[in-house]
Amino acid sequence: MAKKKDRTLMQGLVIGILFGFFLQKGGVTKYDVIVGQLRLIDFTVIKIILTAIVVSMLGISYFYPKKMVPVKTKPGSIKNATIGGLLFGVGFGLLGYCPGTIAGAIGNGYIDAITGGLIGIVLGTVIYAMMYGKLKEKGVLTQDKYSEYSLFHKIKENPFKFTLPFGAFLVIVMYLMESNGF
Amino acid sequence: MDFLMLERWSPYVVGILIGLLNIGSLLVSKKPLGASTSFMKFGGIIYKSFDKEKVKNNEYYKKNELKLDWGMMLVLGIILGAFVSAILSGDFNLIAVPDMWANEVSDSFILRFLAAVLGGIFLGIGARWAGGCTSGHGISGTSLLSVISWVAAIAFFVGGIAVAFLIYGM
Numbered sequence: 001m002a003k004k005k006d007r008t009l010m011q012g013l014v015i016g017i018l019f020g021f022f023l024q025k026g027g028v029t030k031y032d033v034i035v036g037q038l039r040l041i042d043f044t045v046i047k048i049i050l051t052a053i054v055v056s057m058l059g060i061s062y063f064y065p066k067k068m069v070p071v072k073t074k075p076g077s078i079k080n081a082t083i084g085g086l087l088f089g090v091g092f093g094l095l096g097y098c099p100g101t102i103a104g105a106i107g108n109g110y111i112d113a114i115t116g117g118l119i120g121i122v123l124g125t126v127i128y129a130m131m132y133g134k135l136k137e138k139g140v141l142t143q144d145k146y147s148e149y150s151l152f153h154k155i156k157e158n159p160f161k162f163t164l165p166f167g168a169f170l171v172i173v174m175y176l177m178e179s180n181g182f
Numbered sequence: 183m184d185f186l187m188l189e190r191w192s193p194y195v196v197g198i199l200i201g202l203l204n205i206g207s208l209l210v211s212k213k214p215l216g217a218s219t220s221f222m223k224f225g226g227i228i229y230k231s232f233d234k235e236k237v238k239n240n241e242y243y244k245k246n247e248l249k250l251d252w253g254m255m256l257v258l259g260i261i262l263g264a265f266v267s268a269i270l271s272g273d274f275n276l277i278a279v280p281d282m283w284a285n286e287v288s289d290s291f292i293l294r295f296l297a298a299v300l301g302g303i304f305l306g307i308g309a310r311w312a313g314g315c316t317s318g319h320g321i322s323g324t325s326l327l328s329v330i331s332w333v334a335a336i337a338f339f340v341g342g343i344a345v346a347f348l349i350y351g352m
Contacts, residue, residue: 008211008251009252011252013259016260016263019200019259021266024273031282035283047197048193051196051200053321057325057327078333082334082337084308084311084313084334085308086340088308088311088338088341089339091308096298098317099257100215100217100260100316101316103217103257103260104264105264107261109274111278112277112295115298116294120303120306122306124305125309126225126306129243149330150327163327
């Protein structure tokens with residue numbers, strides 16, 4: 001049992017190291033690149049995310065019908081994804097890093113990330129934990145029909161029927177961005 | 183191995199690699215990439231050392247096991263991996279105030295520090311409220327075709343773009 005636990009931790013570490021390495025090589029461990037995206041002057045972040053989505057989605061389309069990868073999505077509702085998402089966005093714009101890239105920024109040497117940013121994020125989660133009881137009591141944290149919903153559950157016989165055209169659409173979006181100088 | 187020394191790779195190459203990494207993570211660990219939960223656990227562990235009872239009785243922390251796990255190792259790994267990459271290409275620099283902020287807002291570290299704390303607080307609350315971050319919703323959830331993740335990811339950028347324009351102007 002102890003061995004299995006160690007192995008899980010080791011997998012997390014190795015996957016994290018690769019993730020951090022790729023993020024840094026992509027330039028997205030840097031404030032100027034991330035905020036450049038939010039100011040719509042540098043489209044690196046969106047290019048990385050959209051490409052990762054296309055590849056990942058096609059991989060899941062291949063492995064999910066063979067039951068080799070789990071498709072477990074988050075609970076919640078459109079309403080709370082919007083409220084939480086906008087709050088997150090305000091923080092994203094002000095801080096200039098998100099939870100994954102702030103870890104990368106720390107590795108890249110950003111002092112504002114390891115001091116103020118880290119303190120702030122951790123504090124934010126503690127504040128949320130303190131608010132949680134009240135939010136639940138007041139009925140804010142509802143779940144709607146999209147809670148834990150994934151389109152993959154509906155199209156598991158042949159997911160490529162949806163993901164190939166959708167992936168192609170995202171590639172065309174990126175092609176148009178690139179050819180228009182973004 | 184010269185490519186490991188390069189300062190930047192094409193965003194498309196990086197995107198492909200992150201996509202493959204997410205598939206690998208799902209295949210091997212049965213978990214998608216995500217970062218924000220680990221900050222919550224980290225916060226819970228620190229908070230617990232100040233007030234054990236309060237954390238024990240907190241409804242939110244009760245739902246989550248507060249100990250070193252896969253996700254926290256992932257975040258530690260990100261720090262390490264980014265450090266190694268930056269060192270290899272000579273791109274590691276200690277920067278207190280990022281250039282863009284220093285040139286267009288202020289070169290005061292105190293101001294940047296306070297903005298980072300405030301931004302971090304919004305980020306922490308928002309990530310927990312939405313149930314994920316740019317990795318968990320933005321890359322993993324979107325590619326798992328979760329409608330909630332697509333909505334959250336779009337909201338992250340809508341909020342972020344609005345604040346960036348407020349700070350820096352059009």
